[in-house]
Amino acid sequence: MDINKIREDFYQFKDNPNLAYLDNGASSLKPKQVIDKVDDYYKRLGVNVHRGVYRLSYEATDMYEEARTTIANFINAKFEEIVFTRGASQSLNLVAQSYGMDFINEGDEVITTELEHHSSHMPWFNVCKKKKATLKYIELDKEGRITVEAFKKVLSDKTKVVAITYVSNVMGYITPIKEIIKLAHEKGAIVTLDGAQAVPHMKIDVKELDCDFLSFSGHKMCGPTGIGVLYGKYDLLDKMDPIEFGGDMADTVRRDSQTYKVPPYKFETGTPIIAGAIGLAEACKYLDNIGFDNIVKQEKYLRDIAIKELEKIDGVIIYNKTAETGIISFNIEGIHPHDAASVFDNNDVCIRAGHHCAQLITTWLNTIGTIRASFYFYNREEDIDRFIKAVKEAKEFFGSF
Numbered sequence: 302m303d304i305n306k307i308r309e310d311f312y313q314f315k316d317n318p319n320l321a322y323l324d325n326g327a328s329s330l331k332p333k334q335v336i337d338k339v340d341d342y343y344k345r346l347g348v349n350v351h352r353g354v355y356r357l358s359y360e361a362t363d364m365y366e367e368a369r370t371t372i373a374n375f376i377n378a379k380f381e382e383i384v385f386t387r388g389a390s391q392s393l394n395l396v397a398q399s400y401g402m403d404f405i406n407e408g409d410e411v412i413t414t415e416l417e418h419h420s421s422h423m424p425w426f427n428v429c430k431k432k433k434a435t436l437k438y439i440e441l442d443k444e445g446r447i448t449v450e451a452f453k454k455v456l457s458d459k460t461k462v463v464a465i466t467y468v469s470n471v472m473g474y475i476t477p478i479k480e481i482i483k484l485a486h487e488k489g490a491i492v493t494l495d496g497a498q499a500v501p502h503m504k505i506d507v508k509e510l511d512c513d514f515l516s517f518s519g520h521k522m523c524g525p526t527g528i529g530v531l532y533g534k535y536d537l538l539d540k541m542d543p544i545e546f547g548g549d550m551a552d553t554v555r556r557d558s559q560t561y562k563v564p565p566y567k568f569e570t571g572t573p574i575i576a577g578a579i580g581l582a583e584a585c586k587y588l589d590n591i592g593f594d595n596i597v598k599q600e601k602y603l604r605d606i607a608i609k610e611l612e613k614i615d616g617v618i619i620y621n622k623t624a625e626t627g628i629i630s631f632n633i634e635g636i637h638p639h640d641a642a643s644v645f646d647n648n649d650v651c652i653r654a655g656h657h658c659a660q661l662i663t664t665w666l667n668t669i670g671t672i673r674a675s676f677y678f679y680n681r682e683e684d685i686d687r688f689i690k691a692v693k694e695a696k697e698f699f700g701s702f
């Protein structure tokens with residue numbers, strides 16, 4: 302993989318070749334192929350889908366629905382199992398609001414973890430509160446990992462839903478999800494998987510995983526902002542009620558009755574996110590072209606170098622030394638993560654500091670927040686050099702107070 306060639310696809314590196322963009326966990330950069338595709342839709346078409354009886358609208362509809370096919374193929378799903386949403390948060394909420402509100406009853410149990418992003422955990426906290434169900438947490442091991450053994454301890458005949466992350470946005474650990482899904486299914490429970498940090502970084506096959514739902518966002522995987530996906534097994538989507546009503550999702554509407562279209566359309570109310578879906582499909586093609594083997598390899602390569610260098614600096618606390626993905630969470634002893642972040646910015650290094658919308662795990666780590674560096678395939682060794690230089694400067698600068 303020729304990183305320098307790949308970097309030519311990203312305008313930010315042309316404008317600032319020194320930019321060390323290490324905040325990919327928050328959002329990735331977008332290559333020109335994706336921007337051009339979105340641009341093409343707006344310039345040539347820019348009209349609505351599913352409604353217009355003219356050529357421009359037919360073509361826009363074709364592009365929108367072809368995008369669904371591309372994205373379905375990308376994760377080995379069926380066309381009708383791909384619901385377009387605004388992002389992972391909306392997808393995760395849709396499952397809780399629809400499936401959770403209709404199929405969870407008093408006394409049922411929902412299993413989640415302290416590794417969840419707020420968007421994965423909070424919707425189920427709300428469902429459990431409203432439906433008088435019990436929210437149970439898988440006890441994390443001493444590294445903060447989810448283990449199958451700990452899952453078995455909370456799984457019971459009352460378990461109806463497992464709401465769990467595939468890759469933690471703070472710790473970067475990969476959940477042993479296949480075994481968890483198998484065990485959950487043996488109890489008749491469904492598994493809703495937060496794939497926001499997984500789908501951009503590893504090849505996902507929903508059929509092989511056998512997950513019931515998978516949520517992810519376009520903007521973390523080279524796609525536009527404002528588009529996300531909810532994958533759901535068709536029979537589940539079919540029995541779920543929509544949570545938003547109105548244009549495009551209705552089938553027949555009378556004074557005393559209303560019916561809805563079949564999935565995925567019954568969940569896509571109003572004018573859909575046309576440009577977003579088209580852009581996300583282009584992003585999927587772009588990532589497939591780079592190759593997930595290459596993506597995994599580059600992230601691991603950079604991560605290993607960064608960890609080795611961080612370990613040499615006194616006072617650096619790394620929370621996830623053994624993580625499998627390109628996420629490093631750490632702190633510099635005695636320095637607030639937000640203070641440290643300002644020094645990174647002065648060095649053209651983009652990182653994130655804070656609780657990363659995952660307060661359960663920062664509480665578990667007994668800290669107010671962490672500094673997080675998160676890599677993607679377009680990062681290179683020079684980015685790590687700048688990053689390490691910034692860590693040393695932050696330590697020197699704030700350490701002297």
Ligand SMILES: Cc1ncc(COP(=O)(O)O)c(C=O)c1O
Pocket residue numbers: 326327387388389390391418420421466468469470495497498518
């Ligand atoms: C693990 C995880 N889940 C869910 C989300 C929510 O994604 P979005 O803000 O795109 O809806 C994020 C975003 O950071 C995340 O990292």
